[in-house]
Structure formats: C-alpha cells, structure tokens
Amino acid sequence: MSExxxxxxxxxxxxxxxxxxxxxxxxxxxxEIFGFLGANGAGKTTAIKILCGLSKPTSGEINVAGFDAYxxxxxxxxxxxxxxxxxxxxxxxxxxxxxxxxGGIYGLSAKEIKLRTADLLEKLNxxxxxxxxxxxxxxxxxxxxxxxxxxxxxxxxxxxxxPTGGVDPITRRQFWNMIYEAAHNGITVFVTTHYMDExxxxxxxxxxxxxxxxxxxxPENLMKTFQVENMEKVFLKLARG
Amino acid sequence: MSEIAISANNLTKKYGEITAVNGLSFxxxxxxxxGFIGPDGAGKTTLFRILSTLxxxxxxxxxxxxxxxxxxxxxxRNIIGYMPGRFSLYQDLSVEENLKFFATIFxxxxxxxxxxxxxxxxxxxxxxxxxxxxxxxxxxxxxxxxCALIHKPEVLVLDEPTTxxxxxxxxxxxxxxxxxxxxxxTIIVSTPYMDEAGLCDRVSLIQGGNIMSTDTPxxxxxxxxxxxxxxxxxxxxxxxxxxxxxxxxxTTYLFGQHIHLTIQKGNKSEIAAFLTDKQHKExxxxxxxxxxxxxxxxxxxxx
Numbered sequence: 001m002s003e004x005x006x007x008x009x010x011x012x013x014x015x016x017x018x019x020x021x022x023x024x025x026x027x028x029x030x031x032e033i034f035g036f037l038g039a040n041g042a043g044k045t046t047a048i049k050i051l052c053g054l055s056k057p058t059s060g061e062i063n064v065a066g067f068d069a070y071x072x073x074x075x076x077x078x079x080x081x082x083x084x085x086x087x088x089x090x091x092x093x094x095x096x097x098x099x100x101x102x103g104g105i106y107g108l109s110a111k112e113i114k115l116r117t118a119d120l121l122e123k124l125n126x127x128x129x130x131x132x133x134x135x136x137x138x139x140x141x142x143x144x145x146x147x148x149x150x151x152x153x154x155x156x157x158x159x160x161x162x163p164t165g166g167v168d169p170i171t172r173r174q175f176w177n178m179i180y181e182a183a184h185n186g187i188t189v190f191v192t193t194h195y196m197d198e199x200x201x202x203x204x205x206x207x208x209x210x211x212x213x214x215x216x217x218x219p220e221n222l223m224k225t226f227q228v229e230n231m232e233k234v235f236l237k238l239a240r241g
Numbered sequence: 242m243s244e245i246a247i248s249a250n251n252l253t254k255k256y257g258e259i260t261a262v263n264g265l266s267f268x269x270x271x272x273x274x275x276g277f278i279g280p281d282g283a284g285k286t287t288l289f290r291i292l293s294t295l296x297x298x299x300x301x302x303x304x305x306x307x308x309x310x311x312x313x314x315x316x317x318r319n320i321i322g323y324m325p326g327r328f329s330l331y332q333d334l335s336v337e338e339n340l341k342f343f344a345t346i347f348x349x350x351x352x353x354x355x356x357x358x359x360x361x362x363x364x365x366x367x368x369x370x371x372x373x374x375x376x377x378x379x380x381x382x383x384x385x386x387x388c389a390l391i392h393k394p395e396v397l398v399l400d401e402p403t404t405x406x407x408x409x410x411x412x413x414x415x416x417x418x419x420x421x422x423x424x425x426x427t428i429i430v431s432t433p434y435m436d437e438a439g440l441c442d443r444v445s446l447i448q449g450g451n452i453m454s455t456d457t458p459x460x461x462x463x464x465x466x467x468x469x470x471x472x473x474x475x476x477x478x479x480x481x482x483x484x485x486x487x488x489x490x491x492t493t494y495l496f497g498q499h500i501h502l503t504i505q506k507g508n509k510s511e512i513a514a515f516l517t518d519k520q521h522k523e524x525x526x527x528x529x530x531x532x533x534x535x536x537x538x539x540x541x542x543x544x
Contacts, residue, residue, distance in 0.1 A: 039407040040378035139281045165405060166433045168280035168448065169534050170541055173494050180478045195434075196408055200497035219498060230497065232408055232436075239409045 003030040005156055005188045006051065011060035013046050020046040022211040023060070030156075033179060033189045035199050035219075038208030039239045044192055045161070047208075051190070052159055053077050065156040078106065081150035081187075084161035088146030091135040095126055098134060099149055106153035120148050140171030147178055151187055158182065160191040164198065176201055196232035205231070207238050214238045244271040246396060246427035247292065251301035254287050261287040263450035264301065269429060269443075274422045276441035277431040278537070284450040285431035286326055289400045292429070293323045306395050319347070322389035326400040328381050332374030336365055336384055339373050340391060347392030357424065358387045361417055379410030386417065397421065399430040403437065415440045435534035446537050453540040458533060465531040465539060467491075470512060471499040474521035483519045494538060499525075501535060 006028035013021040020043045028034045038044045049055040051064050053073030062069035065079035089098045096117060103113035121127045124144055134142060143163060151158050160179070164172045176198065183189050183203075191202065199205050199219060206216040215222060215238055222234045247269040254262040262284045269275045277285050290296035292303055294314035303310045308317050330339045340362075344351050355362075365383050368376065373384060382402055389397060399418075403411040415437065422428055422442075430441070438444045438458050445455040454461055474480045477500070484493045484502060489511065491503040504512065509526050516524045531539075 039409050040405075042407075162405070166281035168283075168541065169435060169538050170494075171280075176495055177481065180481070184478055194405065194407055194411075197497040201495060235408050236412065239407070 004028070005030050005065055006034075006190070007061070007063040008051075009061040011047065011050065011062055012058045013043075013050060013055070014058045019211050021050070021057075024208075024213055026206055026213060026216055028157075028188055028190065030188055031183050031186045032204065033183050033191065033202045035202030035205035036190060036192045036208070037199055037205060037235060038192075042208040042239075043211040044208055048159060048161060048190075048192070051076075052080060052082060078153075079156045081153065081155040081158035082161075083143075083146045083150040083158070083163055085143075085163060085165040086161075089134045089142060089149065092133060094131050094133055095121070095137075095145060096130045098145075099152065102149045102152055108153060116152055120152070124148060140167050140174075143167055144171070144175055144178060147175065147182075151182055155187065157188040157190060160189065162192055162194065164193065164195065172198075196230065196235055199231040199235070207235060209239055245269070246271040246273065247275075247303070247305050247429065249288075249292070249301070249303040252288065252291060252298050252303055253300045254284075254291060254296065254298050260450050262291070262298070265450075265452055266301075267445060267452065267455055269427060271427050272422060272425050274418060274428045274430070274440075274442045276438055276444040277429065277447050278433075278435060278438045278444050278533070279431075279447035280433050282449070283447045285447060286400055288447075289323075289398055289429070289431060293321060293398050294318060295323075319392075320395045321398055322392065322394035322396070323398045324385050324389045324400065324402055326404065328385065330373045330381070330385055330388060333372050335370050335372055336376070337369040339384060340387055343388040344391045349392050351391065354391055354393045357393055357421075358390050360420065361390075362387050378406050379413070382406060382410065382414060383417075386414075390421070395427065397426050397428045399428065401431050401433065403432055403434060411437070435537055436532070438533040444533075446533075446540055448537075448541055453543075454536075461533060461536050462531055465536050467503050467539070468508075469529055469531045469535060470502045470504075470509065471496070471525075471527045471529045472502050472512065472516075473499050473523075473525040474516060475523040476521065479519075480516075480521060483516070483521070487515060489515070492538070492542065494535075496534075501529075501531075 004027050008024055008026050011021050011024040024047060036044055050057050050062060050069055053069060053076035057069060064076045067075040099117045100113055121130055164175055179189050204218050205222060206213050219231055226234045226237050228234055245268050250266050252262055252265045265288060279285055291298050291310060294310050294317050297311060305317050306320055310317060340351055361383050365380050403414055418428055443457050446453045481500060484490050484500060489504045489507055491505050494501050512526050
C-alpha cells in the first residue's frame, strides 16, 4: 500500500515484573485513520507514550515518522501532534493565545502563526470569539479547537487519546468530519476511543487485550471474522475472552 | 399506579449567568431504572447534586421518598446511596477498609447487608487488601457501587458511573444495575453514552439544562417520525460531502460504517439516482429503524 509512518516490531515494555506491552507488532500507513482500542488497563496508554517519545521501550524496534523511539525522541515529538480529552488547551489563555503558544512551541514563524490563526478561526467559525478564554467555551468547541491546534504545525501523525469523551453526538460527528479531512490531507490519525461506533470510522482497528494485540484488521473484516454485526460485539468477544 | 420515588417540580439552578438546570420537572417510580442521557454540560451533575441534597436549587422543589431535598436533607441522606462522577473513595484505604468505613458511618455492618452487595463484592474480594487507589477503572467502579449500597438505600443516585470505562466493564455494570432494580431499589443514573439509554426503563434526554424528552426508549424512537436511510458507498469521505451539499438532504450524520440520512421528500430511488449521478460505486441504501442517538440529534436540532 502506501508509505509506512509507524513501524512497531516486537515492542515490549515492562514495569518491574509486569509486562504492560507484550511483543506488539503493527504498521500504520500515511493518511490512515488507525483505531487503537482495548479495555482499561490493557496497555494502550503505555504504548502511546512510547510512540510519542515520552517513554522508552524495554525492547523491540519502533520507528515513528522515520525516527527511532530510543534515540530520536525529540525528532519524533516535532513530527507529531497530540490531544486528549483530559488535556488539550490552556484554560486561562484565550483562543488566539493558545494558538500562538502552540505555534511557537513547534517553531512556526510569527508570520506563519498569524496566517494559520486566521485560517483556523475562520474555518471553525471562531473569529468573533477569538479573545475568549478557553474555560468559557463549551466542551465541544474546545475539543474541535484542540484538534486544530494539534495539527497546526502539519505533523505527519496526530495522536488522539479519547478525544470525544462526553461530547454531544452532533459535535462528536463534526469532530470526526475534521478527522476525515485531516486524513484526506495526508495526516495519519492514531486514535483511541470507548465509543464503538467510532471504531467503525477507522480504516483499521487494533484491539489490545492484556498487553497483547488480540486483533488487527479493517472493521469490516473484524465483523466478518467474529461473525457479528458491529464493533461493540467484536470488542466484547475479544476482551471478555 | 405505582408509588412515586422521586419527583421534581420546576427545578432551576444558575451559576452566575449560566443556567445549569432550567426548570426541570419529572416523576420517577419506585424500583424504576431511570436514565438522564446527555453530553457534558447538560446539567446532569447539578441535578444529581440537588437530588442528593448536596446543592440547593435556586427555585423549584424536589422530593425523594416523600422527603423534601431542602428541608428534610438529613432524612434523605440516610436513604440514598450516591456515587459521584469522580472517584471519591479513600485512595489509601484498602478495598475492605473503604467498605467498612461506609458501613460504620451509616450505623450498619458489612455482614448485615452482605446479600445486597454479594454478587458485586465477590468480583473485587480477591483484591480486598489492595489500596483503592491502585484498582483498575472497572474495579474502582464496582467498589464505589458496593460502598453506595452498603446501607441498603431506597434510592441509588449514580452520576456517570460508566464514563471513561471500557465497553466490557460498562456492560457488566448495567447487568448489576438490572439485578439491583429487581430487588426494589429505585435507580437514577446519568450517562453521556446514548447506547445505554436502551438499558433503562425510562429516560430523559437532557441538553443545555433542559429536558428535551422523557419516555421509554421505545417511545422516544417512535417519535422520530421520519424515514431514516443508512447509506454507504466506496468513498465515504466524498459521500459525506456530497450528501451534505445535496438540496434534498435534511440531516446527514456518520454512524459507524454508514451515513444516516433523512431527506425533505422523496424516497430511496431518488437517493440512488443522486449518488449514481455523483459517480459513487458499491452504493447501499437501506431504510432503517432510528436509535436513541438518532432521536437525540433530531431533538437537539429542533431545540
């Protein structure tokens, strides 16, 4: 298929005697929406931290955006974007201040920041609200803005950790439209979610159980393999073991 | 017919300029499993805190088991079990110590009401000496439920017990609630997961401090009142854009591997003609039954 942007071979991560990631193997392609599912405690967060260059693997070969996860973590960090439900933007800064802050961190020039800010505000219909503090924005707006900020520096890959938790169903779909658009423009999207219908929006889905990848395929193939009609049932079959 | 366990009349609560709960009225029957379904910021937690006597309403009133939430708060606190949204047990006490603590506070013992929690407690008993802070999400939630139940409450108030919990633990949790309901406990539960509505006897769909609808899940779906199509093609991203721009489209939302579509007028063949015209291949168009989430979005766009 197309270019590989994440390559993971035999990733192992141990905390003492506990094996959080047990020989994970997978590849993610450019422009793909890759769903990374698993029950609480299955080892998703551990793996994501390694892929983002925040934690070192115990063993295995891991390459993200062309960089090695042992020695080139700083380069990895520059090539990726990240947002989660828990942490996204600074609540006490305004919309424009947040954009400027993130743009600055990722090394965009003042001119670029100005241009991209105007674009972004217009696209999200936030031009009039640009001087509002983040804490005064409804959750749905915040999450859409956080996603836009996470891809402001046009990263190769964006990691989304439960980006839509608690968001109303209409906003949740607007959010997914933005994900589709980003993927369409060549950004690889690596996403975790507890909403099983969202798993079906992904090109491919991996499901982790007890530190291992128990299944990895397109949603359609997974449903066929497990002979069920939706991803929730696939998940229940696997995770209940 | 049945006894009313909870009744609210025009409850309102404001924080500064924000109206968190806007004139809510409802009645919940004894031994009913009643759900408040809505996203973050809908007013669920504020409402539950008022019903649990932890917050005073600005206006309106509510009763639990006939007791007023403002005047009879002490009586209410003895007969309800409240599980707040944020995990609020003692993190450095063990599983068993937490349970003992809550039993003692309510003047009872674990032994006295063990029958009620037995099915749930058995699942966490192997970890009874572990500090509560070191339990997994699913186990924390089971312990919190045990602690909320240990004094055998008449009413169980559960604020988003399944948020952030994986699909497996969520399913187990709802199975536990079913069994508790059968023992005669009235349960009110809030959730942002629309698919959980179907597991309740009745639900209120809540958004921006207002109740949009209160009914059985089946009746809420019936009220959708519009033909709903599930549409699919070989290129979903373009399909979404094309349907979005089509004159005949009323609403178009992604739903798993399909797009759920309602149109102003017309039928399946007109949709097919439009998609052929736009050169979509492998097109599938089916008339389908709406679900609660479809209904919720329909109500949202009306309000």
